Amino acid sequence: MNQQYKSLEVDNLKNLAEKQYKHIEPLVENLLPGKGVYLFCGGSKIGKSWLAFDLGLHICSGKKFWNYDVKQTDVLYLCLEDDNEGLQDRMFSIAEEYSENFYFATAETFVPEHYIKQLDEQMKNHPDIGLIILDTLAAVRGNLTATGNAYQDDYNSMNELHKFALKYSITTVD
Numbered sequence: 001m002n003q004q005y006k007s008l009e010v011d012n013l014k015n016l017a018e019k020q021y022k023h024i025e026p027l028v029e030n031l032l033p034g035k036g037v038y039l040f041c042g043g044s045k046i047g048k049s050w051l052a053f054d055l056g057l058h059i060c061s062g063k064k065f066w067n068y069d070v071k072q073t074d075v076l077y078l079c080l081e082d083d084n085e086g087l088q089d090r091m092f093s094i095a096e097e098y099s100e101n102f103y104f105a106t107a108e109t110f111v112p113e114h115y116i117k118q119l120d121e122q123m124k125n126h127p128d129i130g131l132i133i134l135d136t137l138a139a140v141r142g143n144l145t146a147t148g149n150a151y152q153d154d155y156n157s158m159n160e161l162h163k164f165a166l167k168y169s170i171t172t173v174d
Contacts (some may be wrong), residue, residue: 027059027131027171029069034130037162037172039137050090052133052173053077057095059131060102073130074101076122080110080139101128112140116160123168130170134161137174 024034032038032055040048058065062072079087083106091098103126111118123129134140140157147153165172 022169024169025071027071027073028055028065031065031068032171032173034071034171035165035169037158037165037174039174049079049081049135050094052135053090054094055173056102056131056133057099060099061097071130074126074128075103076119076126076129076132077102077104078110078132078134078139079104080107080135082106083108103129107139110139115140116164119164123170129168132165132170132172134172134174140174 026032026034040052042048055065056075056077057063058070059073060075062070064070082090087104087106103122109118119132137157140161147156161172161174
């Protein structure tokens with residue numbers, strides 16, 4: 001490692017209890033917290049992309065999702081397996097309105113090696129984004145070197161995204 005030595009910064013629980021932190025409202029009550037990285041996991045072609053897109057539609061409009069209250073916020077949807085035509089078909093199938101605060105990008109401009117920089121740029125351009133949906137995480141993981149350790153591979157692929165979500169106090173769904 002080329003990192004210089006640094007002592008641990010140690011504190012105690014009493015000091016922690018006295019600190020004030022900003023409360024982050026959940027995006028979907030009892031279902032999706034307002035900060036962090038969350039995964040939709042399941043078999044291929046079971047509807048994860050449709051579910052994620054529908055979730056984004058509800059959050060950008062502030063409409064209840066599965067009867068749960070929703071915090072309205074801007075959404076960035078990275079549609080990394082479809083092109084504009086495929087995304088438009090999905091939109092016409094399930095969207096009731098076409099929001100200006102639901103942003104999207106497709107694979108044509110996505111660069112896995114620079115995706116955090118690309119997301120930083122979008123947060124500067126659209127600071128009201130509270131949810132980023134990466135459809136799919138495999139597009140981000142694709143260029144990572146597998147270690148042979150499933151836990152380590154998952155950690156490596158999620159670590160930068162986790163830091164990003166905490167930096168902006170937003171939620172990502174992958």
